[in-house]
Amino acid sequence: MKATKPDGTRYNISDIADMLGVAPSTVSRALNGKKGVGEQQRNKILALAQKLGYEIPAVRQEPAVSAVSALPPSVSQKNNTIALVIGDIRNPFYADLEYGIQECLSQEGYQIMIFNSEYDIDKELSILQKTAEGGFSGLFLVTAQSEKMEAVLKTLSLPVVLVNRNFPGFPGDSVFADNFQAGYLAAVHLIDLYHRKIGFIRGPLLSSASTQRFEGYSQAMSNFGLTIDDRFIYDCDLKIESGRQSAKVYLACPPEDRPSAMIIVNDLAALGFIDECRKNGLSIPQDVSVISFDNIIYSSIEGINLTTVSQHVDEMSREAARLMLKQLHGDQTHPERVIITPELVVRGSTARSADFPD
Structure with missing residues (x-):
């Protein structure tokens, strides 16, 4: 039977560590069969964890590794x-x-x-x-x-x-x-700044986040009686280079035809768009306002100062x-x-x- 704390929540690693007067990392190593914990200490930790009903992960014998684009060998039981x-x-x-x-x-x-x-x-x-x-x-x-x-x-x-x-x-x-609301917020922000020609760089059509942001933008444009110009609706793959490529298409249009503002599906693509525009002599936001989504750590850096919609x-x-x-x-x-x-x-x-x- 799994024991619970007075507040009704389950015991975790930090609780076990506090009860035994050891570091949480020591408890974690013991529960996961890692080196660096004495046998007596390990047994005490395992005994208390079992008493408290803490679910002890099944442990693989080989050292755990962090990998990117690498697949682990098949094992007969689930690991941690x-x-x-x-x-x-x-x-x-x-x-x-x-x-x-x-x-x-x-x-x-x-x-x-x-x-x-x-x-x-x-x-x-x-x-x-x-x-x-x-x-x-x-x-x-x-x-x-x-x-x-x-x-x-x-x-x-x-x-x-x-x-x-x-x-x-x-x-x-x-x-x-709420990506629909995120797209709506971005569009209304630009409309409040008196932008009437607003383009959109959206991500893959199979991405629910991308399509819902575009739907929010479309709804805002409709609510305020503004027309969406399909010439300035671009698709990209969410990478910085695709933002640069979208900017090249934007810059190829006569200045008088270009939207005064662009909504871009994520901050990374927005950085590419801004970089390419600046290389071609445009000023942000004087020549074109840019807003995107994600609020990544680089968005607040001086010189970027990217207006964005945070997903928390x-x-x-x-x-x-x-x-x-x-x-x-x-x-x-x-x-x-x-x-x-x-x-x-x-x-x-x-x-x-x-x-x-x-």
């Missing part, structure tokens, strides 16, 4: 490692997401192994299949939607949490920002970890859909339209 599948490990948003999830899970004796899919659907499907065979305790999925993806997910027996993605047909846990990645990562632990502990009674409220963060890359001076 949880897979995290992301599209681009170079994106700081994903780095912050992984850091936050790992910080929460490490207190419970779990670790993260990252798989970088490069936004390749076939590679993502292959990774999903291998995670099911590789003895992982669970799977975090931050990737694009497809019918094949949903079909594979339904065959997996391990705990799965969708992060920053919303698959309508997925029957399990998910946590994501710290809250998202905590909720993702909570949902995973709920499944691992057998506490799930029904699937949860946690929706994070986005927040507009105004900096220096947006300004009042030059067509409507003060």
Whole structure:
């Protein structure tokens, strides 16, 4: 029987460490079969953990490693490692997401192994299949939607949490920002600054986050009676280089035809767009206002000062970890859909339209 604390929550690694007067890292090493803990100390930790009903992860004999785009050998029992599948490990948003999830899970004796899919659907499907065979305790999925993806997910027996993605047909846990509201906030911010010609650089059409941000923008434009010019709706793959390529298309248009403001699907692509515009003599925001999404760590750096819509990645990562632990502990009674409220963060890359001076 699993014991609980007076407040009704379960005991964790920190609680065991406090009771025995040792560091949480010592408890974690003991529970996971790592070196650096004496046999007597290890036995005391294991005995108390068992008494408290703490779920002790099954341990693999080989040293645990962190890998990117590398798959572990198949094992006969689940280990204490949880897979995290992301599209681009170079994106700081994903780095912050992984850091936050790992910080929460490490207190419970779990670790993260990252798989970088490069936004390749076939590679993502292959990774999903291998995670099911590789003895992982669970799977975090931050990737694009497809019918094949949903079909594979339904065959997996391990705990799965969708992060920053919303698959309508997925029957399990998910946590994501209200991306429709995020797109709406971005558009209304520019409209309030008297911009009337507003373009949009959206991400992959299979990405729920990208499509919902575009839908929010479209709704705002419609509500204010503004026309969307399809010439300035570009698709990109969420990488910095695609932002540069979109800027080249934008710059190829006559200045009088260009939108006075652009909404870009994520901060990384926005940095590429801004960099290319500046290399070609444009000033931000004097010549074109730019707003994007994610609020990555570089957005606030002097010289960038990117206006963006925050998805509160710290809250998202905590909720993702909570949902995973709920499944691992057998506490799930029904699937949860946690929706994070986005927040507009105004900096220096947006300004009042030059067509409507003060």
